[in-house]
Amino acid sequence: MIIVKVVLPLPIRSSFNYILPHSMTPIVGSRVLVPFRSKEMVGIIISFKIEKKNINNLNFKFVKHIIDNRPIYTRVLLYTLIWTSKYYYLPIGSLFFLILPKILKNKSINSQEYRTNIYQNNKYQISRRFFINKKILSKIEKVLINESFSSWLISEVTLYxxxxxxxxxxxxxxxxxxxxxxxxxxxxxVYALFFFFKIIFYYFY
Known part of the structure; x- marks a missing residue:
């Protein structure tokens, strides 16, 4: 029997255990539909374990449905969010769903449909031109030339x-x-970035 640990979009610093039916395969980083109190909620699988105890001794509910056939959170992002939640004492569920696009909070949309929809319709495109001087452009090229992880300190004075x-x-x-x-x-x-994003991008959640 497989027990999955699921985070829900709730302002609490804990996750919930659910039993995964034998017909389903656990996918860490994917969304699942689970019962919570008197309703169903979309959650994220952050880990799983094989439990040999009698199922009757566990007061866990069953996962209703696995929405995605592949993770929507990479392993690095998953561990980063878990670490951030512990280090800053943030509600882990709120943190996971804060960075999730609104459309993926809908249980009827799977991640493959979402990716296909974006790439085919080019929704995330910059609709307005903006000027970038050679100094900034040079810095951007230096950042993007690295194919491995690296950190950069932006020392520009103004927010603009x-x-x-x-x-x-x-x-x-x-x-x-x-x-x-x-x-x-x-x-x-953050508020300043949102302001500029809504101006520059014509499709913004």
Whole structure:
């Protein structure tokens, strides 16, 4: 019998255990549909284990459905979110679902349909042109030339210049049909980024 640990979009710092039916295969990082109290909720599998105890001794509910046939969270991202939750004492469920696109919070949409929809319709595209000077462009090229993980310190003084730097990287990443996760250290910068994103991108959740 397989027990999966699932995080739900709730403001608590704990996960929930569910029994996975024999007909299903656990996929860490994928979404599942599970019962919670009197309703069904979309959750994320963060780990699983094989339990040899009698099922009657466990007060766990069964997973209703595995939504995705492949992980939507990579192993690195999964571990990063778990570490962030523990280090900063953040609700793990809220953290996982905060970075999840709204459309994937819908149980009727699987990750393959989501990816196909984006790539075929080119929804995540920059709709307005913006000027980037040669200095910023040179820095962007230096960042993107590395194929392995590396960290960079942006020392630009003004927020506007930093945002143009972010937009330049995002534009090149989207052209490669890749994903990008932006972690902003100051809450005031988040609102500024949202403002510019809604102007620059014509499809923004």
């Amino acid at each position: 210049v930093r945002i143009k730097f972010y937009l330049g990287i995002i534009k090149k990443i989207l052209k490669k049909k890749l994903q990008i996760l932006i972690i902003v250290p100051y809450i005031k910068d």
